[in-house]
Amino acid sequence: MTTNATSALPTYMTAKGFCLTSGFWMMVATFMGLLGATELIAPDLTENIGWLVFGRVRPIHVNLVLFGFVTPGLLSSAFYYVPRLLRTELYSEKLGVITVLAWNFALVTVVVSLAMGYSQGREYAEMIWPIDMLIVLAFTLVFINLIMTVAQRKEPILYVSVWYVCAGIVLTAVTFSLGNVIWKPNSGSLVGIPDAILLWFYGHNVFGLLLTPLSAGVAYYVIPRACRAPLYSHTLSLFGFWSLLVVYTHIGTHHLLQVPVPTWLKVISIVDSVAMVIPVMAFLINIWYTAKGKLGEIHADIGAKFVFTGTIMYFFVSIQGSMMALPDVQRVTHFNNWVVAHAHVGVLGFAGMISLGGLYYILPRITGKPLYSRFLADFQYWLILIGVIGFTVVLTIVGLIQGNAWLNGETVYRILPEMHVYYVTRASIGLIIFSSAILGLYNILRSIFFNPGEIS
Amino acid sequence: MYFPYFITYMAVGFVISLVVFLWAIKNGQFKDQKRARFLPLEDELEPSVAKVSTFKRYEVYTLLFLALAGLAASGAVLVFSLLNANI
Numbered sequence: 001m002t003t004n005a006t007s008a009l010p011t012y013m014t015a016k017g018f019c020l021t022s023g024f025w026m027m028v029a030t031f032m033g034l035l036g037a038t039e040l041i042a043p044d045l046t047e048n049i050g051w052l053v054f055g056r057v058r059p060i061h062v063n064l065v066l067f068g069f070v071t072p073g074l075l076s077s078a079f080y081y082v083p084r085l086l087r088t089e090l091y092s093e094k095l096g097v098i099t100v101l102a103w104n105f106a107l108v109t110v111v112v113s114l115a116m117g118y119s120q121g122r123e124y125a126e127m128i129w130p131i132d133m134l135i136v137l138a139f140t141l142v143f144i145n146l147i148m149t150v151a152q153r154k155e156p157i158l159y160v161s162v163w164y165v166c167a168g169i170v171l172t173a174v175t176f177s178l179g180n181v182i183w184k185p186n187s188g189s190l191v192g193i194p195d196a197i198l199l200w201f202y203g204h205n206v207f208g209l210l211l212t213p214l215s216a217g218v219a220y221y222v223i224p225r226a227c228r229a230p231l232y233s234h235t236l237s238l239f240g241f242w243s244l245l246v247v248y249t250h251i252g253t254h255h256l257l258q259v260p261v262p263t264w265l266k267v268i269s270i271v272d273s274v275a276m277v278i279p280v281m282a283f284l285i286n287i288w289y290t291a292k293g294k295l296g297e298i299h300a301d302i303g304a305k306f307v308f309t310g311t312i313m314y315f316f317v318s319i320q321g322s323m324m325a326l327p328d329v330q331r332v333t334h335f336n337n338w339v340v341a342h343a344h345v346g347v348l349g350f351a352g353m354i355s356l357g358g359l360y361y362i363l364p365r366i367t368g369k370p371l372y373s374r375f376l377a378d379f380q381y382w383l384i385l386i387g388v389i390g391f392t393v394v395l396t397i398v399g400l401i402q403g404n405a406w407l408n409g410e411t412v413y414r415i416l417p418e419m420h421v422y423y424v425t426r427a428s429i430g431l432i433i434f435s436s437a438i439l440g441l442y443n444i445l446r447s448i449f450f451n452p453g454e455i456s
Numbered sequence: 457m458y459f460p461y462f463i464t465y466m467a468v469g470f471v472i473s474l475v476v477f478l479w480a481i482k483n484g485q486f487k488d489q490k491r492a493r494f495l496p497l498e499d500e501l502e503p504s505v506a507k508v509s510t511f512k513r514y515e516v517y518t519l520l521f522l523a524l525a526g527l528a529a530s531g532a533v534l535v536f537s538l539l540n541a542n543i
């Protein structure tokens with residue numbers, strides 16, 4: 001690991017870089033979300049401003065949340081805990097810094113190209129080919145650094161967090177390439193239904209094989225440490241890991257149950273969506289039993305508090321997801337804001353919370369100073385919690401209104417007035433989340449650069 | 457035609473997973489699980505910053521309420537959808 005010439009202590013440059021990346025892009029991403037939500041209640045707001053129309057703002061928001069805010073936050077923790085769990089040093093801090101720079105460069109190109117209207121029009125795979133390649137490169141660099149760290153480890157046993165993060169990175173690099181059809185640079189897509197199948201196979205894996213394993217990795221590290229208790233069962237955690245690989249890898253077609261895709265694919269996706277309860281509960285039982293009787297410790301550590309709340313959200317989003325994969329339920333919930341509610345519980349409530357939790361847990365450890373402001377972090381926690389619950393309630397109601405209306409053959413425009421008030425509430429909640437992101441970035445910046453706290 | 461892509465992906469995924477799994481068995485990754493539980497703790501632990509057990513009651517109740525409300529809402533929509541499904 002790159003060391004400080006004077007102290008020979010790790011510099012944690014990579015972890016710090018990813019912390020800053022996550023904090024900054026969370027702010028931009030949530031602003032884009034807020035802008036999009038505002039456009040839904042005031043469609044003329046950005047009239048004649050081509051690069052800010054909803055169709056461009058939405059993919060910028062979604063991709064920045066996934067690849068700008070949540071993933072870098074989870075990676076910042078990974079770059080801290082992987083070397084520690086393996087009792088070694090990070091393979092190359094220099095490579096890590098290059099990765100951070102490449103990652104941010106890719107994000108800038110994502111924003112600029114999407115705003116300019118360069119889009120392949122496939123959800124989560126909007127980016128054009130050169131940017132796809134940049135993203136694959138960034139993931140490859142992360143993987144090289146982590147796998148080489150594993151190779152030089154002094155601890156023979158790989159703790160479950162290491163399994164999760166390495167698998168998450170490899171699987172994402174592969175499924176990202178496949179889902180973006182990188183062998184067809186011009187279109188970035190196949191044709192017709194096969195394209196939809198491939199796209200959703202990848203799209204689901206963004207949550208299942210990137211955000212979920214990386215979040216699980218952070219939770220498995222932070223919770224035992226914060227509780228000062230060993231993990232309830234490492235065997236159970238490995239069982240959860242391998243069953244996740246078996247079950248999660250091919251349930252993407254549950255996004256296409258209303259589409260004429262082959263029935264066998266739908267059946268596999270539905271059965272495995274329900275079977276997801278196995279890896280989910282293996283993870284949750286393990287974490288919750290580890291924390292049993294230790295909620296005081298969790299509450300005392302702001303990072304652990306975020307992480308633990310994320311695990312509760314994981315319970316909800318997964319149970320809800322398994323139900324949403326049932327065709328009868330999906331007749332009501334598909335193609336409306338119900339899914340958007342689910343998406344926010346998953347990405348913000350579960351993965352986003354754990355990402356922030358990991359970040360706040362490691363910040364004092366990588367800077368050697370206490371967090372700049374525990375109060376601000378706590379405040380941000382409550383803003384996000386209220387925001388996620390608010391989104392869930394409001395969007396679920398709108399979803400049910402839409403779902404029922406369409407099921408009953410109602411014309412779309414006739415229910416728009418009914419939805420308006422909820423959309424206004426939703427935009428206000430967006431403002432809460434955006435404000436929380438500003439507080440978060442300020443706290444991260446002060447903790448890293450202008451921290452008056454005593455060096456510990 | 458998407459089958460070739462799928463079959464290739466599944467085959468590659470399966471082979472990689474199998475190789476890694478077999479490596480894990482051979483390498484003793486599934487042994488010594490008792491010690492593995494303690495791996496995160498073996499690092500030096502900082503002194504407790506916690507005024508432990510001050511987990512404020514109202515926070516527990518709020519979280520519990522949110523959890524139950526979420527569960528109830530999910531249950532209700534399941535029942536609702538099934539009752540309304542035109543099977």
Ligand code: HEM
Pocket residue numbers: 123207208211212254255273274276277280314317318319320321322323324325330333334335339340342343344345346347350351
């Ligand atoms: C057991 C676990 C889960 C299952 C079975 C599941 C199931 C589903 C299903 C069936 C849909 C499609 C709904 C529709 O279009 O009608 C969906 C959408 C979605 N899920 Fe999940 N989910 C699970 C966990 C998660 C997690 C953990 C996350 C986030 C980290 C997540 C994020 C999303 C997002 C963002 C969408 C929206 C996709 C879109 O249409 O753009 N899900 N999920």
